[in-house]
Amino acid sequence: MTTTAPVASSPVVRAERAPQPSDGSWQGRNREYDLLKEFVVALVVVALLAAGLAALFSSPDEHQVTLTSWSTAAPTDFVATAATELDGTSGTATYGAPYTRTPDAAQKIGPVSLQHIAGVTHPINTSTDFITGPLASLPGDPTVSAALAQWTAASAAQQQSWSGSYDAALQKAAGNDPAKVAPGSYGPVPTMLTGLLRLAQAGRLDGALLLQGSFYQTDYTKPLLFIADGSYLADKGGAEHLAGEQWGMMNETGSYPGQAWLWLYTFWYQVKPFSTSGNADALVMVVMTVLSIGLISVPFLPGIRSIPKWIPVHRIIWRDYYRNTGSSTS
Amino acid sequence: MMPLQLLATSPVNLNHRGHYLHWGVIQISVANLVVISLMLLLFAAALLLPFPKGRASR
């Protein structure tokens, strides 16, 4: 193909008005362009950049929170959380699908609750899974065993009365300190929760909550939900600017950049009506799904697809081509 | 210590509480702001810097 001959000044014409090959392919002048060389250079540059950035800045690895570290660092928060797991008032106990059958707990999009429709696929009974189960599987302390036997022998109404009154009294006690709880009819509950605290501090609860009768295990749902019901994890996350109302989705522990590409997703949580809605998660998910489909469909959206024509950034990108008079060497 | 293990201890320590900027509803970490600014800068540079002229094809 001969394309180097200079041609007299030829004004550019609108591409869409010009005759085009039906497959959209370019029939005009070309020039040498070594794609493989470009790729190899890019690969070397990116590899060196990554190696340099990794050597210079390393990567974050903030220590995990365990039931042991939580119960040791914040025993009152641990016991207060355990009390809500036992009387069924914790975040997990009242979550709804996919963990519990709590009526009306599921989020809705208008009249539809996809959360409810999807069903309870990971059933959790916080009282037995988080408290009495681990206590029964880790015998050792006779007073705790006796308390557990008293609890097991009692009626459901009696259990609820003991655990509910203890939880309420603990929340009223100074600093939520179990030692400062006013006297009351709590049955075996204080002994059970103190026993659970000792188990947790001794490092025996982490394994008990994870394994739950199985040897191999990779599912951390139960220990994570228990830890997340307390305020220790939330406070630690808040201090690192990871919480939802802090644009936390795009942040990272320490001073590292985070998932900045989630800026729009986390933005919605900061503004009304999402910031005050009980259905915020579901509504933000809907908005982001619609916007994502929108980005994928840009070529088919009248108006949006014309923006590049109205705001002619293309005049900068193709300035050399537009400026040249038809000679490929210019 | 292996040379690579030496590399794991970074000269720039980012393992401290991050700095955050607030403008009304907007909160952003300095680290994210730097990354986003660098991206915009790279984009502008890619548009404005002259591209080396290749050889015309035969």
Added chain:
Amino acid sequence: MTLLEDPTGPQGPLRAATWTGRLRDRATKSFPPEQLLPDRQPIYVASWIYVFGVATIAAFLVVLATGTLLAVQGPQWWHRSGTGHYVNSLHLWSVELFMAFMVIHLWGKFWMAAWRGKRAMTWVTGAVCFFGSIGTAFTGYLVQSNFDSQFISTQAKDGLNSVGIGSRFNVMDFGQMLMWHIFLLPLIVGAVVLVHVLQVRRRGVVPPFLVHPIDLPAAPDRARP
């Protein structure tokens, strides 16, 4: 036995009779070698913005390579080995580069309206790669097995549960998330990237909004090959 006429006989090549032959004919028609690996590009391909597509692919390969290195000694290696931590850092920073280059590439392609001329599906697959990559990065944050993973998973469960996804896709199940992160999502993203690149090669780089008459097929003064 009935003898059939040789389809590539004197009458010239006919439609291949076998599935294999038809696949070959279709592939070579859609992707002739000089189009699959061209050593020339249209004259308007002369801007640094064009390098961000290839830079994204390069970064993607570095991400895959460093992720593969992390896989060799398993998900806990990087917590206890200095070398492992460095490989983790390589993985993190190559992801940052990958996402940054991909977004700049996306900005560039938007302002070029690169979907023009039967290239809509190229944009679509590119955008799908973008969202697939976000999902892959997200599952990567979930399987760091540190405080970050704990906090992100216990927060993200609410979003996913609220629309029912969490009933099957459990962000607190480390095993499930590791499978998604190191196998399912890279496989999907890798496949869509491949289709995206093939689409670019098939249709070529989108022409400018304005073209010189000399570059039009009907141009009488242009020498044809």
